[in-house]
Amino acid sequence: MSDLDPGALPPAPPEPLIADAPASAAAPWQERLEVVALLLLLSAAATLVARFANAYDLASSARPFTNQSADLVSVVRMAGQQSGPIAAGSILLAFLLVTLGPGDRISQRGVVALRAATVVGLAVAGVCAFAAIATLIDSADAGGVLGDASSSPRDALNRVSMAVPLLVAAAIAGYVAWCAFATLGEVPPEPVIPGPEPAVS
């Protein structure tokens, strides 16, 4: 058996990207970059929440003499316009830090970062897409609806220029969320420990 052609041997199975070993097996700088990615995602989420609160406050104060509540569509549109593209960039950068880090494997902290990137990415994609559609359909800055006879070409151009960056941010955030979810799918299955044989009576 020793004269077997080594080229005839089956190739070794690829190593999983995510480590099932303890986190100390990964390179130290990989773990440090994963901490930075986690903080970046937390900061992006906190900024998004702060923008929502600020937009709600502004929308509420715009109707001081009416008993109506704030217009939620304008709240989402304002928050998305203020923080959507930056939040999408943060999610993309956090995903790249985790997956392109100097270590061979992603530690458990990186898995948490990927899960957070999935959740925050989907949320940002939803907010950006809704804000873009709301900007296209009905804008507070210009009267009428896009394509309506009352809207001038300048208004239409203004709306499109505001909506296109939001659509791109939504696409980036959604795709990064999908990539992070697909990377999480490479977690190796739990090893099956054989139990005692059942007694046969």
Place this chain on the structure above:
Amino acid sequence: MLALLLAFGALAIPVAGAALTSAVSMPGGSQLALGAVSSYDFLPVLMLVGALGILVIGADGRSDAASARASSAGVVVVLASGLLALAYLVSAYQLRAGGPFDGDASGEVVGWSFTRVTAVGSLLVTGVLCATVLALAARWIGERKAGRS
């Protein structure tokens, strides 16, 4: 080179913001920190983290000239992250105690509203992120010096 450009951009943006708002009078003398934070918002933080990632991930196989540029970029990242961390944490402190959120347009005290809590929280988290980048960049420079000697 890209890391150096990103680091210089992350340093220049808050400095320009602080300089632009230095003439504005605000209660509590908080105009410098708030100007550094509010100029272009979160963009300098993204540039800082990107520069740190480029420095760490592309550490292998650099030529001497590229290695010198990387060392310079590391120093600029330390300076910029220190400035941004200070600006974010000082802004969080100002908004917590007597900053521009202390009163509304009519002069009435607002107190701890949800808007104020989220604003202070986001400033704190971003300040901690910048401080972490500062610590990691300083450690990266120290490890490079220890590896050479």
